[in-house]
Amino acid sequence: MANDEADLENDVDEEDEAKGGSKKLIIIIAAVVLIGGGAAAFFLIGGDSEESAEGETVEEVVEVKEAIYVGVPNAITANLQGAKRARTVQIKMSFLVRSEEAKTNVKTHMPQLKNDVLMLVSQKNADDLKRPDGRQKLQQEALETVQKTLTGLVKDPTVEKVLFVSFVMQ
Secondary structure, three states: OHHHHHHHHHHHHHHHHHHHHHHHHHHHHHHHHHHHHHHHHHHHOHHHOOEOOOOOEOOOOOOOOOOEEEEOOOOEEEEEEOOOOOEEEEEEEEEEEOOHHHHHHHHHOHHHHHHHHHHHHHOOEHHHHOOHHHHHHHHHHHHHHHHHHHHHHHOOOOOOEEEEEEEEEO
16 A cells, blocks of 8 residues: 555656646747747847948938927018019018027028018019919029028028918919
8 A cells, every 4th residue: 555655646746747847848948939039020120220231331310400480570572573464472481490599590680581582582473473383493492592691691501491381472
């Protein structure tokens, strides 16, 4: 009887060791899979942060400063020639800048900027400005004019974009 009990205890211990061993094996396999998957994800996704395999450097992230809008006081009003008749245009604008220094430069030189944009607008044809693409072209030309003026005055184009807040033609 004593031998039967000893045999029974040995059988239970062997079963526990087999179950515990298989649990350990499953945990080890799961850990290897997770580590391997993490390493693969790092190389596929995060490995490009410094250099790629070909030695090309990855572009650095450029910090974009907060947009500051400088409103142009009073609308610009000009008489325009058209094919059939003359028209009047009234444009309210704002300038997009990215620093307090740029804002100060724009405000300081606002009379010159308004003059240069007015001269540009007064040379346009009313028929061209009726179409959206004509207004977009004027907006781009106004930006180039303002940037050229500011570059001459403060050695920096300063303005990133000219925005037409209101555009009325009669």
